[in-house]
Amino acid sequence: MADTVVPAGPETAVEDIRLKHHFATSAQQMDADTLGMWTFLITEVLFFGGMFTAYVMYRNMYLGAFASTSQYMNVVLGGTNTAVLICSSLTMALAVRAAQLSNRRHQILFLILTMIFGTAFLVIKGFEYHAKWVEHLVPGFGFQYEPAQYAHHAQILFFLYFAMTGMHALHMVVGLGLLTYLVVQAYRRVFSANYFVPVEMIGLYWHFVDIVWIFLFPLLYLIGHRR
């Protein structure tokens, strides 16, 4: 590929003060961190995977009921949120890039942009949740549904809706916390071309959360969205 390959860090990376005692080289430490993060993301795949499995089974069983729920899903807000998250992924990628290039100002800028997009997502999500509450669509809390023939099975979908998007939102909140940490560290000039692993790792996490939403959007909002 056309990307630049920068040999970052001198041969004597061992001297790096950020090198933890049990690693021999910075490269080893970075390899370990990366592999650890990806392993963690695999656990996340399977964590969400449990809910996706349930979704697939019930969708197969109660397609009609599931499709009918899409009339209560706000495609505009869902679509906007998808776009917002994609934007946040871009700014996150740019923040990582800025860190790799030791560009502190850009890094802080893009991190803050990412946080703004992330917050926007949560605010929009909050409006959606509120609307569901007002429409009595929260299972277990006075659930009411039209058409009545689907009332029972639609509850399953809404339960999954809240479980999946709620879990996703929780991950977003954690992500925002991590981003705050990154901004503070970046402000303190911790990151440079020699040391940017935390930015990259939290970036991976953020993109992963984005990927989850990329699947949630069509599965929850667009099931039967055709008249």
Add this chain to the structure above:
Amino acid sequence: MSAHTHAHLHVHIPKVRTLVLVWLALICLTGMTTAVSYLELGWMNIVIALLIAVSKASMVAWIFMGVRHTTSLTKLFVVAGLVWLGIMILITASDYNTRNWTYQPMPWANNPAGGLSK
């Protein structure tokens, strides 16, 4: 021992143009998946929606997350995670989808003593 053989950190810094192009593609695909959902295509709707979602996810993983430049070990781990998710969904689905398969009439079906006697 890969960890010890190279002391350099080989870092691939993506071009801004690449990132922006991917972003553009992702936005377009989001619009597309929404638009397609308004068409009445029967079972094709879900297939198309999933295909678009998979391609979007792959782009995020491949470029934004940099899987393209990672070690083959990382790639293996990513694939393993997806394969395991596949195992869970496929095998569970195999239960639900074959649970009520029709039984063919069996020669022993009319045997008053049941299916197990000679």
Add this chain to the structure above:
Amino acid sequence: MATLTHGAPEIAASEVNYLNVEHGWKSWLFTTDHKRIAVLYIVSITLMFFVGGFMAVLFRINLLEPEGIFAAETYNRLFSMHGIIMVFFFLVPSIPATLANFLIPIMVGAKDLAFPRINLLSWYLYVIGAFLTMYAVIRGGVDTGWTFYTPYSSTYSNSYVLAAAFGVFVAGFSSILTGLNFIVTVHKMRAPGMSWSRLPLFVWSNYATGLIQVLGTPVLAITLLLLAFERIAHVGIFDPNIGGDPILFQHLFWFYSHPAVYIMILPGMGVISEIVSCFSRKRVFGYNFVAFSSMAIAVLSFVVWGHHLFVTGQSVYTAIAFSFLSMVVAVPSAIKVFNWTATMYKGSVSFDTPMLYAFGFIGLFTIGGLTGLHLASLSTDVAMHGTYFVVAHFHYVMVGGMVMAFMGGLHFWWPKITGRMYPEAWSKFAALIVFIGFNLTFFPQFILGYLGMPRRYHAYPPEFQALNVLSTAGASILGIGYVIPMIYLIWSLKNGPKAGPNPWGAAGLEWQIPSPPTTFNFDETPIVTEEAYNYGPLEEVIG
């Protein structure tokens, strides 16, 4: 095995080690040293083991009389808490979090695990999970069985399901983090020359365990979370009242929990490979096959969960596939047993305590594994499902297998961990008591199950009494067998003779450093030049 470039271990042993390098409770609670964390884990899981064991003794007492001695409620809570504590707070972390935590970095020639702070976090999560579960116990317990089957657990049970499920949820993350640490450590922290084919089989088996922990546990976590939501909202995806399917819960639960039984046995298999090799003074027969079989078990374990659902109305065709795959997963287990046996061939077998436990393990695991065939074959499973046959089967694997391996491993590496030897005669006596007590407890349960006695019954038809009394008698002997080692091991901490770096004359990096090891294990990163279990050259030293 490896060439250490300097420092005779005997000299180092008298000096600073990981135990005396720092003092005070802070130096323990905030340590990131994998060896200290392993010790913290040993203490905590031992406590949990005795809590769980105490419950077992109590409900065995209940079963002395056909009509039961305690109230049904008490009995149900006892066996449920016994299951939850033993599975999630003893068996799952037993060897990985203790022995493997201590040994893996040393065995691969590293100074610590890849993520020492995450390792400490994992212990804290374990403790939090344990506290939540003990809270449930103190408030009155849980009566769902360790399987938390819906809709009983989500709707009907009046016990402290939420606290216990949340405790398991938190402990699950402890397990995930341990597995993650092992995977990364084995991949990235091996010393120069320590190729995959030179790794001790203990490391292989714990690596395979790590894969299961990482791939399976999150599914349990989300399933318990969904269960908790359902219990709170009184409606949810497993709720049959709105068309939910309770069997889906079982699918998700066993997607983790069947592989989890391999979390509970694979590390034990690793321990046995080390012990059999050391006390036969031979390289493990068929190293490659034993290593490969660990990986095969880890992978195959994920496609056999449906044999827990043979009588639920699961699809016949899926059931048949699961039955076949369950037979397949038996093959790698068999390979291991054959190879351990073959390792002794033309060896030089000594009967030290760890080896006695290894004998016990091989024998009991063989019985446990073979009775698994009854439960993998469809129509015999239908006959035995939910009876004491199942109880006996998995106790032969879990207790006869894993606990034996844990005791064997503890005795094997005790001199390394503490620097002290334990009294040989007492330890052999205890091993014998455990073996006898175990068989007396659980063999009658095979017969009970075959005769049809259902598990989880606080009262039973009188014709089953004789076998139940036998079983309870065995349980009390088994209990004594577990208490004796606790006494002499604690005694040995102060009074045991100094062990020296390599009391068994064993091969392996861990035996080339002082006992107890220094904080960073190796003063200089070792360079490995030989394969594992290279007992040939060592013979001359010993002989």
Add this chain to the structure above:
Amino acid sequence: MLASLLPIVAAASLIADQASEQAGPVDALFWFITGVSAIMTVVIFASICFFAYKYRRRTAVHATQIEGSNKLELTWSILPFLVMLVMFGWGADLFYKAQNPPTNAMEVFVTGKQWMWKVQYPDGSREIDALHVPVGTPVKLTMASEDVIHSFSVPAFRIRHDVIPGHYDSVWFTPNKPGKYHLFCTEYCGNQHAGMTGWVYVMEPREYANWASGGGGQGTLAEQGQALFQQFGCATCHLLDQQGRCPILRGIYNKPVQLDDGRTVIADDAYLRESILDPNAKIVAGFQPDVMPHFKGQVTEENVIQLIAYIKSLSPSTPASQQGGGQPTPPTPSRAARAASQANAAKPGQAVPR
């Protein structure tokens, strides 16, 4: 105390009762697996003991280093696997056959409820925690649960099936030895789980006919269903109605039904049960939802079974259940029917209502 136990030990045979046609073949497989396991165990124990003795450490260490042997590894992987394939095939074969009740099986309805088994016979008689069956006749149980998962197990018959709330489960057996056998619940179901036991009485046909004639004071199952049908006012709509508010149930049993979302289902037990408890779940084409009240919580699973028996009796092709369970009732092709309906339901992307 131990002395008092000895007679019990002596009395209790260590061979489990075999009281059904199924038990023999299952036991044959059980003993085959047990035999193979025993041989394997003995071989391994003997090798361990032999090696441990023969190669025990004497004064000096003397071990011959052996790497391994691929031939041996393959042998002891493949040979056991072949034997295990036999176990698998044998077990799967028995299991597969055991899924399919004979068409002439006598049907009995069982409802699991914390903590009792309620049994209903087609002739209308009922009992709790007891099941009477004639020897030599295949018996098919249709089972439902009022609350949690139970499991119906008769060890002497080597049968067992979970009863999952929310739908019907079934299991069948052909008792072949008169006697009194344990009935257990083997899925943990709460406090009195151990009390959810009962007896299965296998009787000689004549004895059974006597027993059966004594029961059923309230009429047959279908008659009980008819009473409920009147009581809940179902008849005004579902039999007499001329305004087309709801489907007429005469002749509907086991016939295909066109639904308003385009699917076709078979009006079998499972469909009827769902339609009674949750009428809106599947609306027949041409009818409105929300006309019929929900009966969930109004009727028990036992009532549902009675109602279905009555609806069944309204279908000429499947005459009403006969008096006396001794005579086999007509077949209930509910499996196949459910399969047909499911096959339709399972197709993804089917036209979606509204």
